[in-house]
Amino acid sequence: METIQMAKRLAELGKPEEACKGYELALRLQKDLAPEDKMEAALFVLQFGGDYTYAYRAFLELNHQGKFKEETAAIMTEAFYAxxxxxxxxxxxxxxxxxxxxxxxxxxxxxxxxxxxxxxxxxxxxxxxxxxxxxxxxxxxxxxxxxxxxxxxxxxxxxxxxxxxxxxxxxxxxxxxxxxxxxxxxxxxxxxxxxxxxxxxxxxxxxxxxxxxxxxxxxxxxxxxxxxxxxxxxxxxxxxxxxxxxxxPVGLREINRLVWHTQLSYHNGGDFFNEVLDGHPNLICTNSIMNHSMEEALEDIRETLNEVRSIQELIEVFDANDWGDPEIIKDLYRMRNRTDKDILVGLLCRDKNLMSCLDPESRIVPAIMYQPHFGHVANNLVGDSQGRAMMTSDQFDAIKKSSVFKNFKYIKTFTPMRRITTSYGATMRFMALQPDHLPDGKVGLINDEVLARVTFRGFMKDEEQRVFKDCVVVRFEDGKLNPTATFKALAEFLDLPYTESMTYCSFNGQQMDEIVPGNVQGFDAASVYKTYDEYANDAERTYMEYFLRDAYEYYGYDFHYYDGEPMTKERVKELIKGFDIINSYIRKTRLLGYREGFERLREEDKKAGLEKEYAMTPEKEAEMKTEEEMEYYEEKRLFVADLLMKGLNFVNEAGAPMAFMPKLKLDPALLEKPLYR
Incomplete structure (x- = not known):
């Protein structure tokens, strides 16, 4: 029995509360309700105290359709206008x-x-x-x-x-x-x-x-x-x-506009966009900043400002830490109801390199471009009761809860996107060329970057989140191949004038031959066509393209590896068995990490005077733990594939559908080359 019929039956049985819930559910879920049923449901919900917004929407839809036009107009006037x-x-x-x-x-x-x-x-x-x-x-x-x-x-x-x-x-x-x-x-x-x-x-x-x-x-x-x-x-x-x-001079609290440069994953061309936006006369343009480092800096400054008892003590403390402009820290100290947003603005405005490019006579207050970077980005993906993929992200949760973001009144968000298989290959190359050990002596582990690309759909937005209300995705390939069209469109979206500074790449306003070592420089399009075949194979890239096919279509990318044929579970299993390159890097770093970890434990036992007999050598233990982890990755890949083969339907924790961020629209008249596919 349909929901509307159940609601009618409950009304006939004299159960108005249950009937009201049923009618409300019908209005919410049944998109093909007959006009008479929609009118009946809306009237019942309005009369018996249900969520009036469902009734209101129903009356409005009927009126737009020319159904019960006089009646709905009279009801809306009496209930909502009068x-x-x-x-x-x-x-x-x-x-x-x-x-x-x-x-x-x-x-x-x-x-x-x-x-x-x-x-x-x-x-x-x-x-x-x-x-x-x-x-x-x-x-x-x-x-x-x-x-x-x-x-x-x-x-x-x-x-x-x-x-x-x-x-x-x-x-x-x-x-x-x-x-x-x-x-x-x-x-x-x-x-x-x-x-x-x-x-x-x-x-x-x-x-x-x-x-x-x-x-x-x-x-x-x-x-x-x-x-x-x-x-x-x-x-x-x-x-x-x-x-x-x-x-x-611009006051700290005059600055209320934030441009959030988001991190889709790694090696998406974010540095390139930083270099083009650098030196803009109306933008305080920061490079990528590790989020945890900035949070620690804000906390340290916040606590110090709260603890010092005089201007003299304040100056002594911050002079000792090479703060720079003393007037800025004085302004922060005197500021009432000081927030982390104020501290961030002060922290950036004290940097002469960042401020040197601004136009002091500009008609408008400069905006701040902020790119908090996370060392590891990932989504948690689980199935809900309706078979949809529920997405959560620790990184986006951190942004949502950030007091910095909460206190900027105006936020524009842009996300650079690069062909996902190319971004993946570039990431694998970068990781493969790193030393085995991090600066702290720990082994640099490589995680499942294939799965990370499939599950971290950072180009999708939770429309309830404030930071995604005004957002856009801009393609790296467009910026390289059609820079004038791309950056004029991006300037228009960000509500900035398109300036000469956006026609070249720079750092702190200075054009340089090489800004980030190893990167393809400036508007050279060579990086668009790189495939990184030594660091990614066809099985890995086919898996990614298939499970990201909706994004490929929406953002204008053709398939280079997935052949368009129907996908079966058996074929998915064969693809996963062929993840040779990513598996080799995961296995290599895990073996080294576990072996050194077990050796370290033995050394600690020896120093403590403990005499133990070990069933296995560190090498054998490392092999066992590594194989357990490889089995986990295979199971996770199969789980994600099984979930997504039910349909690419994504929701937030509340069950509300996720939506694609809009793609930046370019003016066809400004295109220098055909759009990249």
Missing amino acids: PNEKLLRSHYENNCKQLRKYKYIFRKDFLPFEELPIRFYPFDDKSYVPYYPGEDRFGEITDYSYPVVSRSFFHDLENPILAKDVYSQYELEYLNDNVRPSEYVAKENHIYLHYTDWAEFCAYLQVLLLRKMLVDQKFVFLIDDEIEMYPIDFKEKYGMDYGSFPLK
Whole structure:
């Protein structure tokens, strides 16, 4: 029996609570409900106290489809608009009152509330459904505070910022927070907001919060043909000569914009993107930083700032540690409600190399590009009750919990991607060429990089996580083969001007012949076509391509190893048996690590005066432990294959579907070479 039929039966039996749950489940899961059943379910859920959002969505879908149009409109008006009309009216009138007093809006004949061309039906605490009476049409559910900057406001900084029809609360606050006051940059630097329809502008005053932003007096509102006033000569019109002000250095708390350069795995071209973005006049561009090292540094500075009792003691402590600019550490010390975000900003701003490339006269506050690096990236993959693959990641959990990320108001995320089999081969080559021992004397172990590539799907986003709201994947191959198109598109996404500094690779603003030893330099495309056949075989690469085929299709990669034929469990087993290269490296490092470990234990026993008889030599024990571990890897590969052969359906811990990060779109007119496949 279908869910909707079960719900109807429960209602007939006089069990409203159980029926309500059934109707709610039907609305949530049954996408093909008949209009009559959807209407019945929505009414029941609304009447008997279920989750109203399912009912609301159902009414809206029916209205959009032209089904029960009058009835759904009447229900939504009575249930969702009428109870909130007084609040919306009050909000509108308060905004009008504030704008009437505001100096830089030149039209003030605000419409009566009843004549506004849009009504906003509250959906939840953040979102609204716009209704257009003149068209008798409902729009889509919209959150005007959704944390995405949807366009490039800062592409041209030669003139004051001019933006058209900005109705996003988030974007208005973004402009207000990131465009510096005219007094700070010694030139006219107001934000010109051009609204092409006065009535529409008035309507949005029901849902926008302007009061706090108006206090800063950065906005100039231009309505319709008032655009001809742009830009205003403030010296002539208002007697304000901004050129007479001294330049003011950027304050630590002015900086509120983070560019997160994510780590998809290893050898994806991250260094290349760092080198292109390096030296940008509006970006404090850091190289890859080990996450644990940065966390330790922040903790150390935090504790020291909390413990010192005077400015003199502060300076003595930080001078002894080569801090640099003493004014920055003083600012941090005096700062109220100091956060790790503030400390990170201070830590970077004290670095003269990072700051030397910034434009001190820029109209906008610089952003920080931050690339926390993890020594090992991996996903935990398990099957849920519906046969889907549930993904968790210790690395992404660390980012989600990071107080640094939590305290940046504006975050853009970009993820470099390289053909996965090429990235794998490059990683294996790098590991194979490393010394057997790490600097601390321990053996450098090689893990199952094939499985890591298949399970760590870092190009997929949990849409509930703040850091993935505004994100994009950019392909390494595009950056190498079509640099102008790629980096103009990336600059537009990051809301940075495309500058000359993005046409070459540099370190601390200086062009160098070799920045990272061993890397293919600059825009040389040789690394695009490398296959690393000595470090990866076809069985390993076929396994990866098959279980990542959805990503290959979405991001525009052709198969180079998987032949497109149906995959069977028997074929998967044969592929796994052929993982000769990765197995040889895992086995080699494990044998060495275990043997030295067992030898060390024997030495410790000997030093302690213990006389023991050992059943096996260290070499034999190492062989046994290594084979146990190799069996574990084979079982894990088979488990993952079995799970993913049920379908490439991925969910987060709450069971919500994971989605692909959008791919950076390039302007076809700027392509120098055909897109890499």
